[in-house]
Amino acid sequence: xxxxxxxxxxxxxxxxxxxxxxxxxxxxxxxxxxxxxxxxxxxxxxxxxxxxxxxxxxxxxxxxxxxxxxxxxxxxxxxxxxxxxxxxxxxxxxxxxxxxxxxxxxxxxxxxxxxxxxxxxxxxxxxxxxxxxxxxxxxxxxxxxxxxxxxxxxxx
Numbered sequence: 772x773x774x775x776x777x778x779x780x781x782x783x784x785x786x787x788x789x790x791x792x793x794x795x796x797x798x799x800x801x802x803x804x805x806x807x808x809x810x811x812x813x814x815x816x817x818x819x820x821x822x823x824x825x826x827x828x829x830x831x832x833x834x835x836x837x838x839x840x841x842x843x844x845x846x847x848x849x850x851x852x853x854x855x856x857x858x859x860x861x862x863x864x865x866x867x868x869x870x871x872x873x874x875x876x877x878x879x880x881x882x883x884x885x886x887x888x889x890x891x892x893x894x895x896x897x898x899x900x901x902x903x904x905x906x907x908x909x910x911x912x913x914x915x916x917x918x919x920x921x922x923x924x925x926x927x
Contacts, residue, residue, distance in 0.1 A: 866902030
């Protein structure tokens, strides 16, 4: 019994020794002190001061963010937005599917039933275009609206 207790204590002690702290991006609104925390390796979209738009998984180095092997200092960020993979797949898929179905129904109904049904092709084209533009309905955290970005360490 003593060996089991000593083994468990040593495992917990080793876990504490080798536990790592994870970096995260804390976004704080200066007026109302609202906070949003985005952990490292999450997907985000960033627009920089010189109007470059970058998206992908980010990693943290000192006081900068790395996306697609490009180092972006926190001071150069114009706005930041979350970009979860599931949301982008669902919205893109929904718009494309709906657009193709509406277009197909417009053609089939226009040929077989009534020529006015060809007008369904117009919204179908708009839906397909919207789906190809990778829509993202998440909130933008803009510097000009008093959002402040900082890098913090959080325990895992």
